[in-house]
Amino acid sequence: MNRRIVLSGTGLVSAYGSGVAPYWDGLCSGRGALGPARRFADAPGYRGEPVGEVPEFDPRGEPRKSAYARAALAEAQRSARLPVLxxxxxxxxxxxxxxxxGGGQLDGEEWxxxxxxxxxRPDGAAVLHLSHACASAAFAVALARTALAAGAAPLVAVVGASVLNRYEYASMDVVRAVARTAARPFDVDRDGISLGEGGGAVILETADRARERGLRADLTVAGAACRVGGKLPAAxxxxxxxxxxxxxxxxxxxxRLDHVxxxxxxxxxxxxxxxAAVTAIAAELDTPEVPVTSHKGxxxxxxxxxAVPALAAAALSLRTRIVPPTPGLTTPEPADRVHHPRAETPYPGLRVAAVNSFGFGGNNATVVLRRD
Structure with a gap:
């Protein structure tokens, strides 16, 4: 069997709404979806900063994390043409x-x-829980790739969710990471992060299995690296x-490296x-300019x-040969061999994209996608 591992399905719930399509459309337009909190406005420590809150989503009595994750997994399965896992x-x-x-004695906020x-978990599926700070989904993709290459599972679904809640908001606020204005990645005037919420899911399997259902199987999860540790604080x-x-x-x-x-x-x-890292790698590969973008603004x-919205964007960039802008970015920090698109920009030769994901505790990961 061909052990080439492919990304065969993606699903998202985000501040743009439910689905990968509205997320991609929003990114390409350069229109941010950050704004004042509605459901979250009375949380201690919240002072009116912009957040990425999911609009008009009915969890139907289920905890939001599970509801967001379930919706994202359902979309990933549809895109992979999988009625069931x-x-x-x-x-x-x-x-x-x-x-x-069973939930124990948890109240609504603790949930x-x-x-x-x-x-x-569907019937017959094994479940693992993995936590590597903000690099968790990228670590999970690397693990999924290893399991599939070894033949340990026919298919792997990486699923998760984040919900704006007083606990995680306080943890970011106490370390002074939260920006008072909307996040501006790479901007010379940036001053911190904006927190968001949503659900994400990706499905990985071998190219042979994906093709059996008529999928293109053209997005290879070609490489991954995970590191725990570093000489300096988070990322x-x-x-x-x-x-x-x-x-x-x-x-x-x-x-080659065509996009980050x-x-x-x-x-x-x-x-x-x-x-600095992109500049160093571009120099090693003798690449004059690498388009770099981020979805967090x-x-x-x-x-x-x-990492899930990052993977979804990178996959669509490879499919469409378009790199979206970074919402919120107006004055980029100067960097050699780096290009920040200011609008959706075609890159006809785009073939290899890297997705970076980093977190507290020295959790660092990169996943490389290649369009074959």
Whole structure:
């Protein structure tokens, strides 16, 4: 069997609404979806900062994390032409902490911290829970790729959700990471992150299995690198970021880098470190200019699942040969060999894209997608 691993399905719930299509349309338009909180406005520590809140979503009595995750998984299955996940599938749930069995004594707000629930598991599927801070979904994709290459599962679904809640908001506020204005990744006047919420899911499988259902199977998850550790605080160590990019590209067998969908949250240290890493890799590959973009000025930082909207955008860039702008970016920080598109920009030769995802505790990951 061909063990080439492909991305066969994606699903999203974001501040643009439910679905990958409105998310992509919003990114390409350059229109951000950040604004004052509605459901979340009375949380302690919230002072009116813009957030990426999901609009008009009825969780139907289910905890929001599980409801967002369920909706994203359903869309990913539709895009992969999978009415149900096959027996033996592996589901990797990413998030802050697993939901307690039966819910225990949790109140409504506490439920928004835990989960999503393992009840998302279909019959016959194995479930893992994985948490690597804001790089969790990228770590899960790397694990999925390894499991599929080894023949340990016929298919892997990576699923997660983030919900605006008082606990996680307070944790970001206390370390002074939250911007008072909308996040502006890579902008010289950036001053921090904007938090968002939503659900995300990606489905990975071998190219042979995907083609059996009539899929193109043209988006290969070609390489991945995960690192825990670094000499500097969260996501601000250029050496660690460069190592992730270099290792993932080497594993992919790539001698080019056509696009980076960056982690870029809008913090001064993190964005600068990432730009330095892209510059270093572009120089090694003798690439004059790499288009670099980020979605976090559009929908906010989705914490543990932030790699899912990044992967969705990178996959669509490879399919359409278009790189969207970075919403919120007006005056880019100067960087050699880096180009920040100011509007949706065609790149006819786009073939290899890297997705960066970094987090507290030195959790760093890069996933490389290639269009075959």
């Amino acid at each position: 096959p027996p033996g599938a592996l589901v990797i749930l990413v998030g802050q902490a697993p939901a307690p069995e 928004e911290l835990f989960g999503p629930s393992a009840e998302l 601000s160590d250029p050496g660690a970021v460069t190592d992730c990019l270099r290792t993932a590209l080497a594993e992919a067998g790539a001698d 969908h960056a982690h870029a949250t809008g913090t001064a240290q993190g964005d600068t470190a990432e730009l 559009a929908i906010g930082h989705l914490l543990h699942i932030s």
